[in-house]
Amino acid sequence: MKKIVTLICTTLIFSMLYSCGQKSEIAQENNTEEFNNWYYVRMDNGAIYRDKDLPYVIDFDNMNTSVICNIPNCSHSTNNCLITALKSSEQLPIIYNGAAYFFENKNGYIEKDGKNALDLSFKLRKYNFNNCEFSDVAEVKDFNANVDDGCYLIGTNYYFTTNIGNPTYDELGNVSSSSTSGGGNLFCINLENGTVTDYGEVFDYESLKKQYPSAQNSLSMYLMGKIDNQLYIGINFMKKELTHEMMQNGETPLFYGETHTFDLNTHKITKLDDEFSMCSMNGYHSYYPSGNNTSIMLQNVTTGEIIQGPDILSWNAMTIIDDKVWHDDAKCFDIKTGKDEKISSYNYGQVIAKYNDTYIFMGEDDKGKTIFEKIPQNTSS
């Protein structure tokens, strides 16, 4: 009898020690850069993506996929699970040095000087894959992080935009409504030591609202990518109010935009153009020209040359790799020849990265399940 008890105790201790031991190898790797564009997180050797509302990791080496939670037999509904922590905001985390990082926004109301005011803050949280514990890296008051509008990790620095709750006020000065759109600041948090840097307002939101009052209800800001030492931040908004009549007639309002760049060396934010920014990477800044939300233009940032790109109807469903635009509906547009060709038997999806000599295609099968394919480099030229 005693022997059995000992055996049970040993098994218990053993399973407690290893109950948090399952690690995806990719979580242990360090990346030089990671771009979290909300649809997926592009890393050096893999990606994080959603499938049926659960976050997964794919390793581009062996194309193995695994759910991002590393607790064996987890229901993903308990408070010690990373997926539970991500559920409410639907954000994807980034991975750095054996841990996942994600934001937690708090937005509520508070009474200030007898008036109804906004009470905003956000935290950057960390989940350590080695001991399965959560901790807070940094907390910032008066802002919410834009968790679904693009974030960029460069080395140890995580860059992201924020909002100030986009408040409207009644005649007495009380906040009467709030939303996650509108203007805000560019921030950076150093993941090693939690240092927070506020680089200030990306653009003058108050002036823009004066010029186009409808921007209050339609503006969003998005970190669109990086070329050399510049981060590209796009804003887009409607110049006219969307009316009930337009909605009934199924009319799609036109969106206009501006592109602003952040210099990673000088830390200066500069307005680049008045276009509706799309993806910017590998030497090309792409955008919808003013008054057109269908076909994109591509600017070669080295030569300044402007090239007519393909029609792209899904916003930001594209990448630019090897002088080619890999875009929605599994197509590849060759910038040099102007040819636009289908690259996969799947109908939905796009190439999201290049790994060694292959392009990584992320698509969807007929049942809506996320699939990946490796496309050899030579078949798409």
Ligand SMILES: [Zn+2]
């Ligand atoms: Zn879980």
